[in-house]
Amino acid sequence: xxxxxxxxxxxxxxLILKAVSLGPLHGYGILLRIEQISRxxxxxxxxxLYPALFxxxxxxxxxxxxxxxxxxxxxxxxxxxxxxxxxLHQEAADWNRLVAAIALALGAEAEEV
Amino acid sequence: MRFVASLRSLxxxxxxxxxxxxxxxxxLRAHIANxxxxxxxxxxxxxxxxxxxxxxxxxxxxxxxxxxxxxxGVWLASLWTDVRFGLRMLSKSRGFSVVAxxxxxxGIGANAAIFSMVNALLLHPYHFRDLDALVRVWxxxxxxxxxxxxxxxxxxxxxxxxxxxxxxxxxxxxxxxFSLGAGSEIQPAxxxxxxxxxxxxxxxxxxxxxxxxxxxxxxxxxxxxxxxxGFWKRRYAADPHLLGEKISLNGRMYSIVGIMPKDFDYPVxxxxxxxxxxxxxxxxxxxxxxxxxxGRLKDGVMPDQTGAALANxxxxxxxxxxxxxxxxxxxxxxxxxxxxxxxxxxFLLLQAAAGFVLLLACANLANLVFARMIGRxxxxxxxxxxxxxxxxxxxxxxxxxxxxxxxxxxxxxxxxFASVKMLRTSIxxxxxxxxxxxxxxxxDGNVLAFTIAVALGTGLVLGLATVLxxxxxxxxxxxxxxxxxxxxxxxRRVRSALVIAQVMFAFVLLVCAGLTIQGFVRLADIYxxxxxxxxxxxxxxxxxKTYPExxxxxxxxxxxxxxxxxxxxxxxxxxxxxxxxxxxxxxxxFFNIEGQPALKAGEAPSADLQIATPDFFATLKISLxxxxxxxxxxxxxxxxxxxxxxxxxxxxxxxDDPVGHRIKLGTANSVEPWVTIAGVVGDVRxxxxxxxxxxxxxxxxxxxxxxxMTLLMRTQTNPASYVSAxxxxxxxxxxxxxxxxxxxxxxxxxxxxxxxxxxxILMGIFGLVALVLSSIGxxxxxxxSVAQRTREIGIRLALGAETPALxxxxxxxxxxxxxxxxxxxxxxxxxxxxAMTSLIFGVVSMNATIFAAFAAVLLLVALGAxxxxxxxxxxxxxxxxxxxx
Numbered sequence: 001x002x003x004x005x006x007x008x009x010x011x012x013x014x015l016i017l018k019a020v021s022l023g024p025l026h027g028y029g030i031l032l033r034i035e036q037i038s039r040x041x042x043x044x045x046x047x048x049l050y051p052a053l054f055x056x057x058x059x060x061x062x063x064x065x066x067x068x069x070x071x072x073x074x075x076x077x078x079x080x081x082x083x084x085x086x087x088l089h090q091e092a093a094d095w096n097r098l099v100a101a102i103a104l105a106l107g108a109e110a111e112e113v
Numbered sequence: 114m115r116f117v118a119s120l121r122s123l124x125x126x127x128x129x130x131x132x133x134x135x136x137x138x139x140x141l142r143a144h145i146a147n148x149x150x151x152x153x154x155x156x157x158x159x160x161x162x163x164x165x166x167x168x169x170x171x172x173x174x175x176x177x178x179x180x181x182x183x184x185x186g187v188w189l190a191s192l193w194t195d196v197r198f199g200l201r202m203l204s205k206s207r208g209f210s211v212v213a214x215x216x217x218x219x220g221i222g223a224n225a226a227i228f229s230m231v232n233a234l235l236l237h238p239y240h241f242r243d244l245d246a247l248v249r250v251w252x253x254x255x256x257x258x259x260x261x262x263x264x265x266x267x268x269x270x271x272x273x274x275x276x277x278x279x280x281x282x283x284x285x286x287x288x289x290x291f292s293l294g295a296g297s298e299i300q301p302a303x304x305x306x307x308x309x310x311x312x313x314x315x316x317x318x319x320x321x322x323x324x325x326x327x328x329x330x331x332x333x334x335x336x337x338x339x340x341x342x343g344f345w346k347r348r349y350a351a352d353p354h355l356l357g358e359k360i361s362l363n364g365r366m367y368s369i370v371g372i373m374p375k376d377f378d379y380p381v382x383x384x385x386x387x388x389x390x391x392x393x394x395x396x397x398x399x400x401x402x403x404x405x406x407x408g409r410l411k412d413g414v415m416p417d418q419t420g421a422a423l424a425n426x427x428x429x430x431x432x433x434x435x436x437x438x439x440x441x442x443x444x445x446x447x448x449x450x451x452x453x454x455x456x457x458x459x460f461l462l463l464q465a466a467a468g469f470v471l472l473l474a475c476a477n478l479a480n481l482v483f484a485r486m487i488g489r490x491x492x493x494x495x496x497x498x499x500x501x502x503x504x505x506x507x508x509x510x511x512x513x514x515x516x517x518x519x520x521x522x523x524x525x526x527x528x529x530f531a532s533v534k535m536l537r538t539s540i541x542x543x544x545x546x547x548x549x550x551x552x553x554x555x556x557d558g559n560v561l562a563f564t565i566a567v568a569l570g571t572g573l574v575l576g577l578a579t580v581l582x583x584x585x586x587x588x589x590x591x592x593x594x595x596x597x598x599x600x601x602x603x604x605r606r607v608r609s610a611l612v613i614a615q616v617m618f619a620f621v622l623l624v625c626a627g628l629t630i631q632g633f634v635r636l637a638d639i640y641x642x643x644x645x646x647x648x649x650x651x652x653x654x655x656x657x658k659t660y661p662e663x664x665x666x667x668x669x670x671x672x673x674x675x676x677x678x679x680x681x682x683x684x685x686x687x688x689x690x691x692x693x694x695x696x697x698x699x700x701x702x703f704f705n706i707e708g709q710p711a712l713k714a715g716e717a718p719s720a721d722l723q724i725a726t727p728d729f730f731a732t733l734k735i736s737l738x739x740x741x742x743x744x745x746x747x748x749x750x751x752x753x754x755x756x757x758x759x760x761x762x763x764x765x766x767x768x769d770d771p772v773g774h775r776i777k778l779g780t781a782n783s784v785e786p787w788v789t790i791a792g793v794v795g796d797v798r799x800x801x802x803x804x805x806x807x808x809x810x811x812x813x814x815x816x817x818x819x820x821x822m823t824l825l826m827r828t829q830t831n832p833a834s835y836v837s838a839x840x841x842x843x844x845x846x847x848x849x850x851x852x853x854x855x856x857x858x859x860x861x862x863x864x865x866x867x868x869x870x871x872x873x874i875l876m877g878i879f880g881l882v883a884l885v886l887s888s889i890g891x892x893x894x895x896x897x898s899v900a901q902r903t904r905e906i907g908i909r910l911a912l913g914a915e916t917p918a919l920x921x922x923x924x925x926x927x928x929x930x931x932x933x934x935x936x937x938x939x940x941x942x943x944x945x946x947x948a949m950t951s952l953i954f955g956v957v958s959m960n961a962t963i964f965a966a967f968a969a970v971l972l973l974v975a976l977g978a979x980x981x982x983x984x985x986x987x988x989x990x991x992x993x994x995x996x997x998x
Contacts, residue, residue: 026140026143026144026147027140027143028144028147028148029147031144045171046144046169046170047170047171047172047173047175047176048171048176050137050140050141050144050177050179050180051176051179051180051182051183052183054179054180054183055183069143071147073143073146073147074139074143075140075143075147076136076139076140076143
């Protein structure tokens, strides 16, 4: 599957927070949302999603609740808590800084050194 | 916030465990169903869509396990599962569990039993307020050894109590035996004369009545007594109206004013305390070191600060009273530490031995557990494949070994109630009554806490060792293999190392046990020359009131000895100040040798002083080396003579015969007369801790009578049958005299070395346990190695290997392990036994035979343990072996 990138460990949490920040979702929904917002560029191991979700719930960043999915299945929905929202902003900012710095470094030309 | 959320998650996961498990299942199912819906929409048939969805999802069980771990509290929940699993394993392999629990229980139990002694004797010998501030003070003349010789001159004690720099308060006391009662009812009673503040210094109060008042230290106003709880219960059947009762002590009437609490037995278990009422002359005495001193340090004064201050104080006394105090230095030692002198080395040794037994038990169990791990490799591999992480596996093993350790701890604690009681009662009360805290040896909170800590510690160490050992399981090979699991060379080395360690511990323990037992036998032998089984001993103290002066004392004793000797069947009767094996040090004295320059006090020669009647040497079969024994002619009117020991002759007249030389007892300026050495008599070992070759001077009783003596009688038949006869003889002369310590000399000898015997027995038990455990270890490793090599052995047999060669192979393996263990153990046990020789006062001496014998025993046991596996190897059928696996 060319054009797809494996996610670095730790970044999955950030992506989940981002996906959920756009509205409450169940696990499969989160998976689809990440695919959608990354335009299919990111590959997520489906099962690996759930340990990450449990971790975020334990950290108090997500709040789970049972509801009904579009196709009338009982499903567990996750939404962002205020702490989760704060964390998302912070980590997104961190990420952008990091990416900018690395991009800058990689774009350096010989005469700039 | 995060913390609260974690706690909530933990709590809910614990409270709603099954519901949460259900939720997790449902959530994952929903995910897969949703995915399958999408796949179906893209054109796949439903069954194919569901299959694809499941494959895409990945290992469900693994992710579930990860989810559980993320949720928190999983360890608690899974711990319960593990404990239940462990219990099932325990009951499933019952044989293994029994061996494991017994092995550990032996190790833990040994430690609990010895610790109960350490706890009672070293940590809590007394129950006084602020025990660490209590010190014993004595004047050291440079010649006194042991703690029987820790006394202070009355005037010096008085001066010290007004000194006030170090001490909050100073009490003085003197242990005395009294004749209690009057007429035919007379009985001996051990008592203590104490200053009025004695009980305040110790900070104890009576359960009934009052303490002494300072006014009662005046001679004449001192006829009051405080009695022990035991006195009240034994002699007066706990009579509630005891206070105010009158008792007769040494012919004087005393009224009882107080009763002390049950566990109060300071300085030794005595029956009563009376005021120490000294006359002004006695109080002013600086020549006799006659009183014992106990001080309570001021707040903030550390016990180790007292040395310099007391040295200064002694120097001042020396300047003020050069005649009496020259060469004396006051010293102080914490009450708690005074006891250590005697007991610390013994119990440290025992505790160390018990620790060795536990280590050995651990090594043994570790080996058993590791061996079983091999059988469980498939299980471990399966657990790993299903998502059990290293931590999770570790928890499983840890809870299993902890279960063993806890079970062993429970067994050990249950058994310790009986074994500790046995320990306490196995030494005759005659000896242990002098050991403060002995009756406090019991399984108390401290011992329980110690035992539980040891059990848990053992379980943890074993569990962690197992985790480390089992952590690298090769998944693919193990799961594919159909036969038993395999052992890597590294793991086999670990197990060999464990066996080597066991052999080492066993050897060290056996050598220590052997040396101790040999020491005991040697000690018992030392006294054998006296033929103690046919000697009766009786202690007598004449009261000052009825025997104020020498003539009356001499008359009483000479009459007693004459009458005792004329009893039918009595071969010899004699008197001695301090009979052998009394567990009391001899009095020591300075002396000067005529013709040699008089030396300053402290540098002058010194010797033990004994007073004896002529027949003493015949009574104990002590040989004559040169000159003559003491004789009846050496009476009060004759020239002053003494006889001395060979130790003294060799030290002060080397290469010369001391007979005819004259010495003077006391320091250079003493007023004692010159006495002539009349003879040299054979060496006598006074007590087990005294060297045989101490210099001893024997003075004839007729020339230096004193009130307290021991009567010795050699009898033709059983000496015990003369007890009533000697009582009657004494009663005929003076009905007011109480006889104490009536026993055969053999009983006395046995009592005096009882502690060594107990040590020998305990060490022997530890050594045997060690031997059994290490042979189990050798057997275990070799059986497994044979089982592992069945195929190899089969091939060897098929290729024509002879059975003797095979036998040699297996037995050689056992011998190699044992030999390595012995090679390591040899220097270790040499060091330890050298420490033992210096620690326990010459009881133990090096003995190459013991080393060689136990090395041989261990090698033989190893061969024996290897024999069964070797036979099994020889009986291997090549066909079966080759098909094996």
